[in-house]
Amino acid sequence: MVQREDLLREQVTDVELKPGMTLDELIDAYGEIYGFMAGHLRRAIEILSRCLRDADLRVLSFTANIVATGVRGILAQLIREKLFNLVVTTCGTIDHDVARGLGYNYYKGYFEADDKMLRELEIHRLGNIYIPVENYGEPIEKFTHRVLSDLAGRKKRWAVYEVLWEMGARINDKHSILRAAYEAKTPVIVPGFVDGAFGTAVFTFTQLNRDFAIDIMLDEELLADRFFRAKKAAALLIGGGISKHHSIWWAQFRGGFDCAVYVTTAVEYDGSLSGAQPREAISWGKIKPSGEHVVVYGDATILLPLIAYGLLRSLRWGSG
Numbered sequence: 001m002v003q004r005e006d007l008l009r010e011q012v013t014d015v016e017l018k019p020g021m022t023l024d025e026l027i028d029a030y031g032e033i034y035g036f037m038a039g040h041l042r043r044a045i046e047i048l049s050r051c052l053r054d055a056d057l058r059v060l061s062f063t064a065n066i067v068a069t070g071v072r073g074i075l076a077q078l079i080r081e082k083l084f085n086l087v088v089t090t091c092g093t094i095d096h097d098v099a100r101g102l103g104y105n106y107y108k109g110y111f112e113a114d115d116k117m118l119r120e121l122e123i124h125r126l127g128n129i130y131i132p133v134e135n136y137g138e139p140i141e142k143f144t145h146r147v148l149s150d151l152a153g154r155k156k157r158w159a160v161y162e163v164l165w166e167m168g169a170r171i172n173d174k175h176s177i178l179r180a181a182y183e184a185k186t187p188v189i190v191p192g193f194v195d196g197a198f199g200t201a202v203f204t205f206t207q208l209n210r211d212f213a214i215d216i217m218l219d220e221e222l223l224a225d226r227f228f229r230a231k232k233a234a235a236l237l238i239g240g241g242i243s244k245h246h247s248i249w250w251a252q253f254r255g256g257f258d259c260a261v262y263v264t265t266a267v268e269y270d271g272s273l274s275g276a277q278p279r280e281a282i283s284w285g286k287i288k289p290s291g292e293h294v295v296v297y298g299d300a301t302i303l304l305p306l307i308a309y310g311l312l313r314s315l316r317w318g319s320g
Contacts, residue, residue: 027310040296041303044261045310047292048236051259052083052315057230060084061247063239064092068106068129071301073175074308080180081316086226087181087188088247091196094164095140097178101171102143104135137197144201152212159218161187189219191246223250235260238300240274248286256288262295263303
């Protein structure tokens with residue numbers, strides 16, 4: 001039976017801010033603030049810092065929306081620094097990364113914009129990010145067709161992650177996720193690769209090149225190999241949807257992740273996968289009953305820079 005004194009071990013500590021306070025000090029302060037997501041944020045950094053150190057499978061999963069923001073550079077950095085060695089994401093990640101990697105700019109805007117006006121001005125709105133129409137679909141299609149034309153002369157059957165490495169090799173941008181993945185030889189798995197401009201470009205290319213095929217089962221073979229061989233598996237899962245589910249789906253075939261951190265704004269009461277907590281994943285065998293896990297609720301564009309900084313500090317910069 002749990003004793004009262006077992007539950008009353010650590011006191012909440014008041015925190016004060018001071019001039020010149022460093023980011024290191026701020027992150028440490030979250031552990032003292034503790035309530036309500038502050039403690040979860042600190043715990044997320046602690047769990048991942050421990051698990052990533054000796055995990056041979058380190059999964060980074062995220063949805064494409066954040067790639068339209070400046071967080072794109074942080075995601076690329078985490079891949080380039082090899083904190084993670086497998087990426088699972090959505091098709092929009094390819095689209096945004098290619099467009100921005102080729103120099104097509106995105107702009108700061110407003111959630112409250114008049115969308116009818118934006119439509120007339122030929123500006124797409126992604127939250128409070130503005131994307132000129134000419135900077136999105138067509139440049140991605142042309143680039144994809146060029147790459148696929150090159151690849152078709154080498155072999156007729158490609159995995160999606162192989163195509164993405166080839167695209168990354170042709171992007172000269174240090175903030176590119178695909179470039180970082182190519183350099184680190186980190187596979188980028190996109191189970192819903194047809195759901196975006198890239199997928200449509202693949203479709204239109206194959207209509208004129210019927211003997212060329214992208215075989216997503218080759219990506220599944222890679223996932224099977226990575227998950228079945230893994231001695232220890234850790235994951236940072238940002239957002240929900242297919243990228244989150246595909247990551248934890250494959251984890252169940254090895255008994256689950258050994259540790260996992262979720263970053264989300266979704267709630268669980270509607271039964272959605274996006275809002276499902278790690279304790280639900282345990283029931284499916286997607287996270288081990290003994291595995292460490294925590295959910296951090298909030299906007300990934302605020303939380304990810306803090307988590308990433310904490311991990312880089314601990315695992316690459318030799319402090320913390």
